[in-house]
Amino acid sequence: MASSGKTHFCLYLGSINYLSMLHEILPHRFSNHFEGSTTFAPNSFVLHFNENQVLLKNNGDKFEIPRKTDIKELSSSWHKSYLFALDNTPCFLLHKKPETNNGQLVYKDIYFLRSLEHKEQAWVGATGYHLAGWYARNKYCGNCGSATREKADERALVCPACNTIVYPNIAPAVIVAITSGNKILLARNAGFRNNWYSLIAGYAEIGESLEETVAREVKEEVGIDVTNIKYYKSQPWPFSGSMMIGFFAQANENQPIITDNKEITEAGWFTRGNLPEHPPVLSIAGEMIENFEKYGSNP
Numbered sequence: 356m357a358s359s360g361k362t363h364f365c366l367y368l369g370s371i372n373y374l375s376m377l378h379e380i381l382p383h384r385f386s387n388h389f390e391g392s393t394t395f396a397p398n399s400f401v402l403h404f405n406e407n408q409v410l411l412k413n414n415g416d417k418f419e420i421p422r423k424t425d426i427k428e429l430s431s432s433w434h435k436s437y438l439f440a441l442d443n444t445p446c447f448l449l450h451k452k453p454e455t456n457n458g459q460l461v462y463k464d465i466y467f468l469r470s471l472e473h474k475e476q477a478w479v480g481a482t483g484y485h486l487a488g489w490y491a492r493n494k495y496c497g498n499c500g501s502a503t504r505e506k507a508d509e510r511a512l513v514c515p516a517c518n519t520i521v522y523p524n525i526a527p528a529v530i531v532a533i534t535s536g537n538k539i540l541l542a543r544n545a546g547f548r549n550n551w552y553s554l555i556a557g558y559a560e561i562g563e564s565l566e567e568t569v570a571r572e573v574k575e576e577v578g579i580d581v582t583n584i585k586y587y588k589s590q591p592w593p594f595s596g597s598m599m600i601g602f603f604a605q606a607n608e609n610q611p612i613i614t615d616n617k618e619i620t621e622a623g624w625f626t627r628g629n630l631p632e633h634p635p636v637l638s639i640a641g642e643m644i645e646n647f648e649k650y651g652s653n654p
Contacts, residue, residue: 375474375636375637376590376636376637376638376639376642377469377474377477377478377481377590377637377638378478378590378591380474380475380478383441383442383475384441384442384443385439385440385441385475385478385479385482386439386440386441386443387439388439388440389437389439389509389510390437391437391505391506391507391508392507393437393440393445394445395423395435395445395447396423396445397422397423397424398422398423398424398444399422399423399444399445399446399447400420400421400422400441400444400445400446400447400476400479401420401421401422401423401425401426401429401446401447401449402420402438402446402447402448402449402479402480402483402484402487403448403449403452403453404465404483404484404487404488405452405462407464407465408462408463408464408465409462409463409464409465409467409468409480409483409484410453410455410460410461410462411460411461411462411463411467412425412459412460413458413459413460413461417472418461418463418467418471419471419472419473419476420446420476420479420480421460423447425459425460426449426453426460427454427457428453428454429449429453433449433450433451434449434450434451435447435448435449435450436448436450436486436490436505438479438482438483438486439479439482441475441476441479442475446479446483448483448486448487448490450490465480465481465484465594466594468480468481468484469635469637481593481594482591482593483593484593484594485523485593485594485596486510486523488596489523489524489596490512493512493521496514496516496517496519496521497519497521498514498517498519499514499516499517499519501514501515501516501517502515503515503521506520510522510523511523524596525591525596525597525598526558526595526596526597526598527558527559527565527597527598527600528556528557528558528559528592528595528597528598528599528600529556529557529559529565529568529569529572529599529600529601529602530554530555530556530599530600530601530602530639530640530643531554531555531556531569531572531573531581531584531601531602531603531604532554532587532601532602532603532604532643532644532647533554533555533573533579533581533603533604533605533606534603534604534605534606534647534651535605535606535607535608535624536608537626537627537651538608538624538625538626538627539624539625539627539630539644539647540555540577540579540606540608540612540622540623540624540625541553541554541622541623541625541630541631541633541644542554542555542576542577542614542619542621542622543619543620543621543622544618544619544620545617545618545619545620550631550632551631551632551633552625552630552631552632552633553633553634553640553644554640554643554644555572555573555576555577555619556572556599556640557571557572557575557576558597565586565600565602566584566602569581569584569602569604570584573604573606575615576614576615576618576619576622577612577613577614577615577619577622578610578611578612578613578614579606579607579610579611579612580606580607580610581604581605581606582604582605582606583604583605584602584603584604585602585603585604586600586601586602587601587602587603587639587643588601588639589601589639590638590639592638592639599638599639599640601639601643603643608624627647627648627651628648630644630648
């Protein structure tokens with residue numbers, strides 16, 4: 356269901372324990388309330404993306420999201436879109452590529468955001484990347500082919516020819532920590548580097564409950580059956596336009612593991628205290644694995 360532009364939600368969550376995912380930015384406040392008339396002020400954050408790269412300001416040995424004043428030739432006529440606010444400071448998406456020949460503004464791979472010192476800026480950069488992709492993919496109406504335009508009263512695009520309205524899309528995906536007593540099942544994706552393991556994950560299909568998605572994805576990727584599927588928590592993951600919905604489940608470790616050899620090339624059971632390399636706690640996968648490491652199968 357599309358959300359109304361009148362909905363006001365501020366994100367300033369802290370982690371419930373010693374862990375902290377990317378979107379948990381306490382004491383900073385992220386507000387996705389849409390306000391199309393927001394002033395493009397001198398201190399406004401400016402987001403621009405060049406394919407899979409994000410524009411950053413090189414501040415000595417540190418990087419940060421640039422402000423309007425950092426882009427010298429920026430004029431009021433440039434096409435820009437209001438996105439959201441961080442600590443009451445507006446963030447705008449710039450659709451035109453600015454000049455970067457002064458050495459202060461540089462493009463970095465989108466995943467470089469995860470290493471920023473200011474985690475709250477990493478979060479707005481990642482979320483802006485999600486929205487920038489949505490704008491780029493919906494320049495034209497999918498119904499009649501006419502050029503779309505931005506709605507003034509909500510975060511949406513509208514076709515002036517057939518009145519089709521397009522809202523930002525979010526893909527629901529499950530991620531599951533499968534445990535058996537003191538062991539957890541971890542898998543290597545075909546794109547992972549050596550000795551890097553993570554949890555089973557996959558997108559929900561049409562007409563499928565999240566619990567059914569968990570059971571299907573596990574069966575497809577590693578060939579085993581799971582029971583006692585329990586919801587853990589969720590994490591928006593803008594890098595892939597996903598909402599990652601975490602579950603814990605149990606399985607009999609004596610079941611034969613049969614990988615699909617497409618997405619998953621290797622999988623196995625690992626004991627607490629002897630886990631391989633895995634995602635950091637910035638992601639829900641890393642948090643779930645670390646929770647298992649610390650608390651066992653019932654974190």
